[in-house]
Amino acid sequence: MVADALHHQGDIYFDQERFGEAESAYQKSLTLKENRAEDESLALTLNSLGLLYSYQEDYVRAEPILQRALAIWEKLLGAEHPRVATNLNDLAELYQNQGDYTRAEALLKRVLAIDEKTYGPDHAEVAFDLNKLALLYYAQRDYTRAGSLYQRLLAIREKLYGLEHPQVAVGLYNLAKLYQAEGDYASAEPLYQRALAIDEKYYGPEHAQVAVDLNELASLYYAQGDYTRAGSLYQRLLAIQEKIYGHQHPKVATLLNNLAALYYKQARYSRAEPLLRRALAIREQLYGPEHADVAFNLNGLALLYHAKGDYTRAKPFFQRALTIREKVYGLQHPLVATNLNNLAELYRKQGHYAHAEPLVQRALAIFEKVYGSEHPEVATCLNNWSALYYEQGRYSRAESLSLRALAIREKVYGLEHPEVAASLNNLALLYKTLNDYARAESFFQRALAIHEKHYGPEHAEVAANLTELTSLYYAQGDYTRAEPLYQRLLAIQEKIYGPQHPKVATLLNNLAALYYKQERYSRAEPLYQRALAIREKVYGPEHPEVATSLNNLAELYREQGNYTRAKPLSQRALAIREKVLDKEHPDVATSLNNLAELYREQGNYTRAEPLSQRALAIREKVLGKEHPEVATSLNNLADIYRKQSDYARAEPLFQRALAINEKHYGPEHAQVAFNLNGLALLYHAKGDYTRAKPLFQRALTILEKVYGPQHPLVASNLNNLAALNYEQGRYSRAKSLSQRALAIREQVLGKEHPKVATSLNNLAELYRKQSDYVRAESLFQRALTIVQKVYGSEHPEVATSLNNLAVLYSVQGRYSRAEPLYQRALAIREKVYGPEHPDVATSINNLALLYETLNDYARAESLYQRSLAIKEKVLGAQHPSVATTLSNLAGLYQKQGDYTRAEPLYQRALGIRENVLGNQHPDFANSLNNLAAVYSDLGDYVRAESLYQRALAILEKVLGEEHPYVAQGLSSLASLYETLGDYARAESLYQRSLAIKEKVLGAQHPSVATTLNNLAILYKSLGDYTRAKSLHQRALAIQEKVYGSEHLDVAASLNNLAQLYQGQGEYTRAEPLFQRALAIFEKVLGAEHPDMATSLNNLAILYLNQGDYARAEPLYQRALAIFENRLGREHPKVA
Structure with a gap:
């Protein structure tokens, strides 16, 4: 009797969820009963204790106790007794909860067989067994077998009870739930409504069972995203529950939670929060502050704050829920593991990876201990851990965890289960990050197919899959496939949500x-x-x-x-x-980088640098020093230094970024190509073409391998290589690269894409530099047509194209065509940006250059001053761009011989560059050169020499002794010595300049021809005509090879050689050269260009020297007419 009383007391404690006291009572009862023979009473107590452990998910202790109880019943009653079936059901439920569906299925089938034999095939108990087995198949998403059993169950109950019995209603809503799970909402809804109608008729409209039916129907509308109808049912439900149970009942709390979940889904957090708090208050009042249901509500509130990004408020709720569950269930319970996962996710969102990882590991250990190593909860935990590694850039570890999770889900659920699709998605995202697009697409497509089959084409899960697939196409630059998917997605999401x-x-x-x-x-x-x-x-x-x-x-x-x-x-x-996340969160670093980039583009490096440095420090601290995001920060900071020509500080940062990404992604990842490009651009800027070229080429090889040879990023890299070859004077190679880039963009993006216009502009600029003006004009005009069609006639890109075309016309001397284009570009920029934008200042500057060329100094001066005023106001008085405009204005005054006004402007530009860029920057050296030129013009050769030498020293230090800019500095100093008659020093510097250019640029570069001409003129001054002639001829040969026979530089070299012959009295050799030069100018520039007039003058002087006045006079007259027509009668050349 005492043993039975203890057993009964244990049942009471169990019902009250006083699990520790229930266990103690059962154990005491069991101890007393163990002294007797194995009878039904012992089996009952064993069964109750096993169920207690199973309820607490302590399956390790539950299983052997339930098996022993089963063995006793089988021994006492036989293997096919209905009481044995009951025990088999209990044990099957334990296996099902552990995810061991195979063992659970075998036991449930045995139960069904026992009851069919005992009661017949159409008994209520058989219907109950069918329900249990159907639920097992439902849990595995095996809806076909589950549906068949539900149909049979429903038929039995309709036969036993008639069509309007509550048991029939239960069967109806079980079948409806199955259709709902399949996404067949149209079939589910009438079954739910029929079940509701049966129960309303049987129990009345405000019965507890009606409330259950309303809850199921509301869940259907909730799943469909029909929150209006779901909310209405939940509100009716709430009224019923409050009427039946009162305002402080657990069922009311549950319903408040459901209604809050609906608002949560709608992101209506302000409506969800008070419901969750009311539910929490009910449960705290009923159960006390440390009950399991209280923990559930605390977790719900924490998730709400988490979703709102209010991590400060979320954290204590997660922690309190965890403490309660540890106390109620013990440290090794699955609900404790769930809480650990939630808290770990919070830390992950905050970027606190060191805090998150041990929580995930502990959660995994619990799930593996409770469920075994191949349970769905283990797979979920593995995915969480994988996400943690993924964010830290530890991709190989993330992949192995995701693959293990996928294997578990495929084994447990089969190959076409939504949980399998979730794992496929995770792996696809990883492969996308690693640029393994083929594998990523395959996994995304497989996941999409699973979800479309299960849910239909317009379900939220399908939308999620489409999102990922679209992002893959976006990452590959395949915008044609991405855009229609985004449009389909938007329609789905707006319909659902x-x-x-x-x-x-x-x-x-x-x-x-x-x-x-x-x-x-x-x-x-x-x-x-x-x-x-x-x-x-x-x-x-x-x-x-x-x-x-x-x-x-x-x-x-x-x-x-x-x-x-x-x-x-x-x-x-x-x-x-900074306020919401923490001042050292990775997202704060991203914002700092964005702001730094803004300042960098404005040339405000003083403000950009500390922001970029702070972003780097955050990422190194939070993510570790070898994370890809750290590499991004290193690149950003390096680029700031590169823009300031601080190559010594930029280079090691670019190199470190490259090393990080090579380690993380491997040597052939697109991100590595990006880093290689950054480093190559640095070497390009330094003039170190030998080091730049292989990096550009390696980057190109990687991009072609990753994306294929026809990708827009490949085109961009080809453009970089084209620019390098152009700088080296390899124009044919540069042209072929530019043409290939253009072809790719036309094929991939279409012939009227803005990027195609960019390629056309690049190629046109190449032709312009080669004086192939006909082809250049055609390409510039096509680029203009594209951007006008894409953007409209008043877009900044249109202004850029107009500017390019205007520059071409200016070079050709077609000033009447250039001017309106410059003016239209200016008008567009003023309209788009307002009158005080840096790009407006640039347009004004371009127009000023045109008027300066036309010797309209008054208009040029006014525009330079307006450009200067805009830049000073917008960019600040100390911006490098202000220094550029000051130099332009000073150059205008210098050209007019107004050195008093020119010198202080050059001085101010020098001061700005020294202040902003430092006194070792190439632009600072350029300012020194400008001042030196002024002093040279004033005859102050001592000061000029000092400045030229200082500029040269800077260039040698910053760029190295063999940079093209150094060669130019040597030529400037040589020219000064030539003016002073110090031919020995001039010759030495010209020779050194020539040697640098030949080594760096190659012996056939146009810049080499320029230095050869300078040296030839020096030898001519020394009377060394033999050496002068040889150098002029070599210069001419280079230019003809590089540019072809009809380039303006060729014409200039022909003039130089002709004048040499003329000076030697070799008129017969000079005349055809002058005539050929004249023909080139006329063909390229037209018959009315000022350079044409200069060439006519040269030929006229030749005839004059020969006393051939008849031929000289008309040439002088024609030249005069051109000068008067183009430059005006007051121009010095006319005078």
């Missing part, structure tokens, strides 16, 4: 990013703005997602050069992240 949901905002953001990449800014901007508005409405003004939208919009404005609109958005994004 409504137009104001955060998921819609994310998709709008992604579609905007696609347009941003395509430079379709007018389409991107309203999408970014709509995404921002949704996030501000849903989350409030200080959420991390709001910061993301602000950053995206700021980047759009920055790319358009609209710094005034970009800057406050970047600053607001940074402030939000």
Whole structure:
């Protein structure tokens, strides 16, 4: 009797969830009963104790106890007794909870067989067994077998009870739940409604069972995203529950949680929070502050704050829930593991990876101990751990964990289960990051196929898959395939969630990013703005997602050069992240980088550098010194130094970034190609072409391997190589590379894409430099047509194309055609940016250069001064661009012989460059050269020499002794010595300049020809005509080889050689050279160009020297007419 009383007391404690006391009572009862023979009473107590352990998910202790109870029943009653079936059910449930579906299925089938034999095939108990087996198949997503059993169950109950019995209603909503799980909402809804109608008729409209039916129907509408109908049912439910149980009942708390979950899904957090708090208060009042259900509610509130990005408030709720569960269930319970995972996810979001990892490891250890190593919960935990490694750039470890999770899910669920699709997605994302696009696409496609089969084409999970697949095409630059998927996605998301949901905002953001990449800014901007508005409405003004939208919009404005609109958005994004996330969060580093980039583009390196350095410090601290994000920060900082020509500090940063990414991604990753390009550009800027070229080539090889030979990124790399070859005078090679880049962009992006216009401009510039003006003009005009069609007639890119064409016409002397284009470019920029933008100042500067060329000094001066005023106001008085305009204005005054006004401007430009760039920068050296030229013009050769020498020393120190700029500095100093008659020193410097150019640029470079001509003129001054002739001829041969026989530089060399012959009295050899030069000028520049007039003068002087006045006079008259027509009667050349 005492043993039975203890057993009964244990049952009471079990019902009250006083598990420790229940266990103690059962154990005491068991101890007393063990002294007797194995009877039914012992089996009952064993069964109760086993169920207690099973309920607490302590399966290790539960299993042997339940098996012993089963053995006793089988011994006492036989293997096919209904009581044995009951025990088999208990044991099957244990295996099912552990994910051991194979053993569970075998036991449930045995139960069904026993009851069919005992009661017949149409008994209520058989229907119950069918339900249990169907639930097992349902858990495995084997809806076909589950559906067949539910149909049979329903038929039995309809036969036993009639069509309107509550048991029939239960069968109906089980079948409805199955259809709902399959995404067949149309079949599920009438079954739920029929079940509801049966129970309302049987019990009345406010019965507890009606509440259950309403809950199921509401869950259907919830799954469909029909939150209006779901919310209405939940509200009716709440009223029923409160009427039946009162306002403080556990069932009311449960319903409050469900309603809160609905608002949570809608991101209506302000409505969800008070419901969760009320549910928490009910449970705390009923159960006390340390009950398992209280922990559930604390977890729910923590998840709400987590979703809102309020990590400070989320953390203590997660921690309190964890403490409760550890106390209630012990340290090794699955719910404890779930809480550990939640807390780890919080730390991951905050970038606190060191805190997160041990929690994930502990959670995994619990799940493996409780469920075994191949349970679905183990797979989930492995995925969480993989995500942690993924964010830290530890990809090989992330991959092995994700593969293990996939293997578990495939074994447990089969190959076409949604959980398998989730694992496939995780792996596809990893492969996408590693640029293994073929594997990534295969996994994404397989995941998509699984979800479309299970849920239909318009389900949220399908949308999630489409998002990932679209992002893959986006990463590959395959915008043609990406855009229609984004459009399909947007329609699905708006249908499911409504137009104001955060998921819609994310998709709008992604579609905007696609347009941003395509430079379709007018389409991107309203999408970014709509995404921002949704996030501000849903989350409030200080959420991390709001910061993301602000950053995206700021980047759009920055790319358009609209710094005034970009800057406050970047600053607001940074402030939000610092406040919400922590001042050392990786996202804060991202905001710092964005703001630094903004300042860098404005030339404000003083403000850019510390921001970039702080971003680097955060990433090194949080992510470790070898994370890919650290490499990004190193690149950004290196680029700031490169822009300032501080190559000594930039180079090791570029190299370190390259080393990090090579280690993480392997030597053939697209990110490595990006790093190689950065380093190559540095060497290019330094004139170290030998080191630059193999890096560009390696980057090109990688990109061709990763993306294929026809990708836009390959085209960009070809352009870099083309620029390098151009600098080296390898024009044919540069042209072929530019042409291939153009062909790729035309094929991949279409013939009217803005990037195609960029390639056309690059190729046209190459032809312009080679004086192939006919082909250059055609390409410039085609580029202009494209950008006008894409952007409209008043876009900044149109202004750039107009400017390029105007430069061409200026070089050709077609000033009447150049001027309106410069003016139109200026008008566009003024309209788009306003009258005080840096690009407006650039357009004004270009127009000023034109008027200076036309000797309209008054208009040129006015424009230079306006350009200067804009730059000083917008960029600040100490910006390098201000120094450039000061130098231009000073050059104008110098040209007019107004040295009093020129010198202080050159001095001010020098001061700015010294202050901003330092006194060892090439631009500072250029300012010294400008001043030296003024002093040379004034005859102050001592000061001129000192400045030329100082400039040369800087260039040698910064760029090395064999840079083309050093060669130019040597030539400038040589020219001064030549003027002073110090021919020995001049010759030595010209020779050294020549040697540098030949070594760095090659013996056939046009710049070599220039130095040869300078040296030839020196020898001519010394009367050494033999050496002079040889050098002029070599210069001419180089230019003819490089440019062809009809280039303007060829004409200039022909003039030099002709004048040499003329000086020697060899008129017969001089005349055909002058005539050939004249023919080139006439063909290239036209018959009315000022250079044509100069060439006519040269030929006229030749005839005059020969006394052939009849031939000289008409040439002089024709030259005069050209000068008067083009330059005006007051020009010095006319006088």
